[in-house]
Amino acid sequence: MLTIYGVYRSRATRTLWLAGELGLEFKHMPVIQARRLSDPLATDAPVNTLTPSYLAINPMGTIPCIDDDGMVLYESMAINLYLARKYSTPLAPADLVEDAQMMQWSFFSATEIETNALKISSTVAEGLANSEAGQTVIEVAARMLRRPFKVLEQHLSSTDYLVGNRFSVADINAAEVVRYAQGHPALFDANPSVKAWLERCQSRPAFRAMWDARNIEAA
Template identity: 50%
Template sequence: MSLTIYGCYRSRATRNVWLANELGLAFKHVPVIQVYRLPDPDAPGAPIHTRSAEFMAVNPNGHVPSIDDDGFVLHESLAINLYLARKHGGPVAPKDVQEEGLAAMWSLWAATECETQALNLTYHLAAYPPEKRDPAIVATALAALPAPFAVLDKALTEGSGFVMGGRFTVADINVAEIIRYAKPATQLFDAAPNVKAWLDACHARPAFKAMWAAREAEPA
């Protein structure tokens, strides 16, 4: 049995690496980089990227991450995590069909309600150089995110500090990996203290720290 995770650490592959760490899974890591990050993806010696023939044979969509789990190929980071948790079980996995539904619901909720605007905050408050930042995009994100943050804050109160099941699960990983994109906007977390405490607790986990250390060691 062998698991391969395709995708550099500076991508959504972090979600899958974090979960693999939580599950204690050994895996091969193929650091496929996004093609837009390369000045000349066709240059001699260019690293494997999302449009490389080698990777397109794995994922014809040309996006990371993907996995190959002993011949079973799967794309989309959130789906990959739900699959790995379901396969390997343990406390991070849904315990029954209702929790499977909740894990899927929260994963899709984070992707649809939060991810685009949270990414905009990362880009336009932190990642982009000042000349590329757009205050209007920031204002739109700051107007859109308080409502879903309030929803999550209430759910965490009712769930003993976790997204579902009163314990840390794959749902926390999938949601936390999206919510962290909004971290440059500290005012959102000040207004949702349960979200802040939960995200801090998620990021204090050894499995997250191991993933993040590998991410920080990867060239920007």
């Protein structure tokens, strides 16, 4: 049995979305981030990323994490690439070239986009987007994202999806990173192919189901 650790309001959305796309049966363990708790080591604290029992599973104390019949992984991109490859569906790479391309776009998103996109997301989530300080953070982050977004724009101007012109695990991995920048619409207006691609990805039933579950989870 596959177990997925992590709350919906975390990077676990990437794996929970993929599981929905694949129609997987799994056990969900909603491990919460320790930083969201006043005392994560209290005896009545919910299972979190500092809970000793969870650290015994994932010594990094990060989410998501999976246990697939004893095989434990705790990096979201690796988790999704593994699950996509395990189940023979169009979401997985069809050959070695597609495998390399899916890894490229996954890691490109994580290394070139995520840090600055998260700055936009967190500034908006904290209600600071309209403050002078918040606007400065967003403007700097958006400026740093211009180049990687243009790379995506150029690629997506001639294809609907990142690899093989079909929806795949690469799109899930990248879309869940690019999503963090949606609090700055001007970035997407300047890159219409990226905007249209993200809308296609987020219109999928498995994404909507994951998002609905996220929305009912405590913030």
